[in-house]
Amino acid sequence: MAKEPLSQAALGRAAKRERRRERLLTWGIYAFLVLASLPLLCGYGWLVLNSFSDKLVYGVIPQRWTLKNFRFLWELPGRYYPDLWRTTWNTLLLACGMTVLMILIATPTAYVIARLKFRARGFLLASTLILHSFPGITLLIALYYVLRSLGLLNSIVGVLLVKTGLMLPLGIWIMKGFFDGVPWDLEMAGLVDGASRLKTLWKIVLPQVKPGIAALAIFSFLNGWSEYIFVITFLQNKESWTLSSYVNSIVGDFQFLDYGLLAATALFYILPVLLFFLFTQKYLMQVSIGGRKGG
Amino acid sequence: MANVRLKNITKRFGSVTAVNNVCLDIPHGKVTALLGPSGCGKTTILLMLAGIYKPTEGEIYFDDLQVNGIPPQLRNVGLVFQSYALYPHMTAFENIAFPLKLKKLPKAEIQKGVEEIAEVVQIGDLLDRKPGQMSGGQQQRVALCRALVKKPDLLLLDEPLSNLDARLRLETRAEIKRIQQELGITTILVTHDQVEAVTMADQVAVLKAGVLQQYGTPKELLEQPANLFVASFLGDPPMNLLQGELEYQEGRCYFRSGRSLRLPVPPLAAKGLQKSPGQKLILGIRPEHLTITWERGRAPWRGKVFLVEFLGRDKLLDFRFGDQSLRVLVPATFPVERGEVLGIEPQVEHLHIFDPQTGLALTGPPEGLRACSDHEPA
Numbered sequence: 001m002a003k004e005p006l007s008q009a010a011l012g013r014a015a016k017r018e019r020r021r022e023r024l025l026t027w028g029i030y031a032f033l034v035l036a037s038l039p040l041l042c043g044y045g046w047l048v049l050n051s052f053s054d055k056l057v058y059g060v061i062p063q064r065w066t067l068k069n070f071r072f073l074w075e076l077p078g079r080y081y082p083d084l085w086r087t088t089w090n091t092l093l094l095a096c097g098m099t100v101l102m103i104l105i106a107t108p109t110a111y112v113i114a115r116l117k118f119r120a121r122g123f124l125l126a127s128t129l130i131l132h133s134f135p136g137i138t139l140l141i142a143l144y145y146v147l148r149s150l151g152l153l154n155s156i157v158g159v160l161l162v163k164t165g166l167m168l169p170l171g172i173w174i175m176k177g178f179f180d181g182v183p184w185d186l187e188m189a190g191l192v193d194g195a196s197r198l199k200t201l202w203k204i205v206l207p208q209v210k211p212g213i214a215a216l217a218i219f220s221f222l223n224g225w226s227e228y229i230f231v232i233t234f235l236q237n238k239e240s241w242t243l244s245s246y247v248n249s250i251v252g253d254f255q256f257l258d259y260g261l262l263a264a265t266a267l268f269y270i271l272p273v274l275l276f277f278l279f280t281q282k283y284l285m286q287v288s289i290g291g292r293k294g295g
Numbered sequence: 296m297a298n299v300r301l302k303n304i305t306k307r308f309g310s311v312t313a314v315n316n317v318c319l320d321i322p323h324g325k326v327t328a329l330l331g332p333s334g335c336g337k338t339t340i341l342l343m344l345a346g347i348y349k350p351t352e353g354e355i356y357f358d359d360l361q362v363n364g365i366p367p368q369l370r371n372v373g374l375v376f377q378s379y380a381l382y383p384h385m386t387a388f389e390n391i392a393f394p395l396k397l398k399k400l401p402k403a404e405i406q407k408g409v410e411e412i413a414e415v416v417q418i419g420d421l422l423d424r425k426p427g428q429m430s431g432g433q434q435q436r437v438a439l440c441r442a443l444v445k446k447p448d449l450l451l452l453d454e455p456l457s458n459l460d461a462r463l464r465l466e467t468r469a470e471i472k473r474i475q476q477e478l479g480i481t482t483i484l485v486t487h488d489q490v491e492a493v494t495m496a497d498q499v500a501v502l503k504a505g506v507l508q509q510y511g512t513p514k515e516l517l518e519q520p521a522n523l524f525v526a527s528f529l530g531d532p533p534m535n536l537l538q539g540e541l542e543y544q545e546g547r548c549y550f551r552s553g554r555s556l557r558l559p560v561p562p563l564a565a566k567g568l569q570k571s572p573g574q575k576l577i578l579g580i581r582p583e584h585l586t587i588t589w590e591r592g593r594a595p596w597r598g599k600v601f602l603v604e605f606l607g608r609d610k611l612l613d614f615r616f617g618d619q620s621l622r623v624l625v626p627a628t629f630p631v632e633r634g635e636v637l638g639i640e641p642q643v644e645h646l647h648i649f650d651p652q653t654g655l656a657l658t659g660p661p662e663g664l665r666a667c668s669d670h671e672p673a
Contacts, residue, residue, distance in 0.1 A: 185380035188347050191367040192374040193441065194397040203393075207384040 047270075050263035069260035073268075080249065082238040091225060091242040093156050094163070098224035099217045101164045102171045106216060107209075109168075110175030111201060115187075132169035139166075140233055147234055154237035159230050167223055171216050178212030179205070214283040218276070225273055243269045297357040297448040297481055298323045299344065304353035306339050306505075313339040315505040316353070326475055326482045328496035330489060330528070336505040337485045341451050344483065346370045357448065368397075370449075373442030377454040379434045381426040387437045388422040394445040412444045415474060432463045439471070443478065450475070450482045456491055468495055489529045493517070501525050517581075518645075523654040526579050526647060532611055535585075535621050537578045538651065550578050550648075553617045558595050558641065560648070576657070577649040582611065582624040584645035587631075588638040596621075596639040603633055614639070 051069050053062035072084055112118075113125060143162055144153075152158030182205050190200030206213075228244040235241060241249075247269055250262045277284075299321040306314040314336040321327045329337040342348045343355065346367035355362050362370060381390050388409055395405040413419050418436045426434055435455065442450060455471060456464045472495055475482050486492050492499045493513040501508040501516065501524070509521040513529075520526035526534050539552030541560070548560040558578075598614035598621065610629055614621045623639060625631065648657045 183378060183380065185376045185378045186382065188342070188345070188367075189374070189376060189380040189382070189441075191347060192345050192370075192372060193394040194368045194445065195393075196368060199397070204382055207382075 047263045047266055050259055051267045054260070056259075069258075069264035070268075072261065072265060081246070082241050084246070086239070087241050087243055087246050090156055090240060091244070094160055094227060094231075094242055095221045095224035097156070097160045098164055098167070099220045101160065102167065102216055102220040103213055105164070106168055106171035106175050107206075107213060110172045111179050111205070113172065114176045114179035128169035128172055131166075132173070134166075136166045137229060140229070143230075144233065154235055154240050156235070156240055156242075159227065159234050160224075162230055162234070163224060163227055164220075167220065171220065174216055174219075175209065175212055178209040182208045211283055214280070218280045218284055221276065222273060299449060299481065299483070300356040301340070302354045302356065304340070304343065304350045304355065306336070306343060306348060307351045313505050314343075314350075317502070317505075317507045319500055319507070319510060321481065321483060322498075323481050324479050325497040326472070326484060326495055328484045328486055328492035328499045329502060330486055330492040330499050331502035331508075332528075333487055334504075335502040337487075337502050338453055339505075340502075341374075341453055341483065341485050344449065345372050345374050345451055371445065371447050372449040372451055373445065373447035374451045375435070375438045375442045375453065375455055377457060379426075379431075379438040379458075381434055381438055381441070383426050386423050386425050387418065387429070387440075390426070390437055391422075391440045391444050394441065398445065408444055409440075412440045415477060416440050416443070416470075431458050432467065435459065435467065439474070443474070443480070448481065450480050452482065452484045454486055455484065456486070456488070471495065490531060493529065499529075501528060503528075519656070520579075520647060521656055523577065523579075523649045523656075526649070526656070530581055532582050532622055532624065534579045534581045534647070536649075537580075537616075537619050537621065539576060539578060541574045541576060550576065552578070552619065556596060556616055559643070560646065575651050577651050579647035579649060580641050580645060582622040584642045585621070585623040586640045586642070587612070587623060587625055587629070588640045595641065597636060598639060600631060600633055600635045600637060603631060612637075 049062045050056060052065055052067070054064040054066045054068065056062055072081070076083070113121060147153050147158045147162070150158070152161070186204055186208070187200055190204045191197070195203060226244065227242070228248070231242050232245050232248055235245065243265075247262070247265050250258065250265055299319075301317055301319040301321075304314055304317045305312065317336075317340065319327075329340055331337050339348060343350050346362070346365060346369075350363060357370075381387075382393065385393065391409045391412065392405050395408050400408070409422070410419070413422060416436050416439055418433065418440060421429060421433055421437065424433075426437070429437065435458070439455075452471070456467055459467055468491065484492070484495060493516075496513065498510065498512050499516055500510045503524050509516060509525045511519075516525060516529050520529065520534075523536070527536065537550075537552045537556065539550050539556065542549040542551045542557070550556075550558045550560050598616060600612050601615040601620070602613035604611040604613065605627065608627055610625050610627050610631065612623045612625060612631060614623065621639070631637070649655065650657055
């Protein structure tokens with residue numbers, strides 16, 4: 001009989017083995033990911049359960065479903081608390097304000113850094129990086145004095161300016177990456193076609209970096225929405241609280257800690273961000289790829 | 296419409312001189328090619344004509360107007376980039392309409408203008424596609440339309456064929472030529488491909504390292520190359536270049552290379568030479584100007600076929616003389632085997648003689664054909 005190195009049956013067996021191995025690997029990866037994200041899932045699970053129940057037995061099993069924890073939506077949960085909707089409005093103001101400021105400042109700055117040659121270009125690039133590597137918290141006291149002397153303590157605008165200033169380097173770098181990805185030829189074509197430099201920027205270059213602007217907007221919004229340390233330091237007036245100081249005040253409430261209320265407010269705080277993220281994550285992904293999709 | 300004149304143009308980027316004292320007169324309504332290897336400054340010249348770069352020295356004239364300081368948007372030139380540079384977020388129609396929109400023409404006129412030029416370039420069916428949905432050839436046609444739609448005085452093409460496959464390249468070459476003739480537009484073409492330059496252009500400027508080498512019609516460049524660089528850069532297959540020296544016998548002039556090559560130099564070609572025996576020279580002759588002769592005894596050269604290359608329509612025979620090789624073009628039907636000894640007869644009127652030191656042609660082109668950058672700046 002002629003030597004047959006690989007019979008049909010042997011090939012089939014090998015293929016089967018290969019398939020089994022692949023399936024095993026897939027399950028292994030899933031198992032690992034589930035395990036790794038378990039603490040997070042448990043945390044959020046607890047949050048949701050807690051917010052809708054009166055009491056948790058052994059800290060996990062909910063008893064008596066109730067909406068009582070959400071009473072903060074229609075009444076003040078205590079005399080220490082400011083109006084919830086005012087607080088939400090403040091938070092929104094901070095988040096949206098940051099979004100608008102970041103786009104308005106970072107985009108043109110990044111264009112200039114990416115495209116124009118000028119004397120201090122290298123210095124500017126390096127200094128933005130250094131500024132970004134600065135932990136914001138080390139500036140807390142200095143900023144406090146600055147804001148006080150400007151009369152911006154207890155004002156959302158003060159926090160807005162500080163936050164934007166600290167986040168700008170990152171925003172500029174992100175946008176510079178996107179501008180770098182736009183071929184020079186496109187800009188030259190615009191000029192030859194009869195547009196001025198500004199018009200070329202507006203009509204041709206900006207549309208190419210739209211994904212970058214979207215990503216920057218989302219980043220800024222989330223950053224502003226979740227700001228904590230500057231808010232509790234600079235905004236002590238209850239009128240100007242944001243949701244993070246609101247939740248913080250529940251944790252820090254003396255006497256006893258109402259876990260139900262805490263969970264409910266936390267949920268209220270998270271929900272918009274979660275929804276926002278779900279709808280915009282495809283733009284966020286583009287940043288890690290670091291450039292423009294070729295069109 | 297414009298005659299374009301470059302007067303002693305120099306462009307430096309930092310310490311790098313990209314273009315060095317180039318003078319060119321580009322006639323109206325013709326195709327002029329800027330030919331040279333990559334990095335020779337040809338694209339830099341193109342971008343200076345478009346107004347994107349400013350020359351460091353020298354002047355550019357469109358007719359009698361000095362345009363040095365005029366920005367690109369006021370020059371009325373059309374430019375097709377090597378990368379096409381179509382605007383990815385616009386459809387083909389919007390791309391082509393863009394220059395007209397900037398001129399603030401009424402909508403109906405824009406529509407009419409785009410449709411007219413789309414008809415000439417034959418892309419009527421592509422107008423609502425975006426660049427991402429088009430092939431390279433289609434993108435290029437759209438880019439050509441965009442350059443032509445505003446009826447520019449000057450059309451600039453940067454390596455228009457280099458991103459196309461061989462077949463499409465042939466088609467597009469003819470197509471561009473047809474459109475150019477139809478519109479009678481002054482066209483400047485940048486290319487590194489000598490075939491492209493020779494087939495498409497009415498006159499060719501050969502550049503090397505930013506310096507103009509020779510400027511003339513393709514025929515002139517092929518028949519009377521001004522120097523070794525032009526001789527070896529143009530022509531396919533390339534010119535044979537043999538190193539050797541002059542020898543005089545009974546008042547006649549011979550070229551000798553090694554032991555086996557001795558060739559009479561015709562009196563016409565020898566006229567410009569110093570009559571100094573032993574002068575080192577480089578002799579050039581194109582493969583198509585050598586013929587195989589069966590009368591081996593009377594042939595000036597004899598050689599053994601070292602290699603036979605089949606080129607389709609022709610065969611290229613490679614002879615070796617010592618370390619020098621000599622290629623001869625014969626018809627594809629020519630019966631020849633490797634190792635055969637054949638006689639070779641050069642067509643002496645097509646001989647070129649170069650000075651190995653300067654690279655200049657000693658049998659040089661008649662006055663006026665030499666590169667004008669040889670002149671002193673005025």
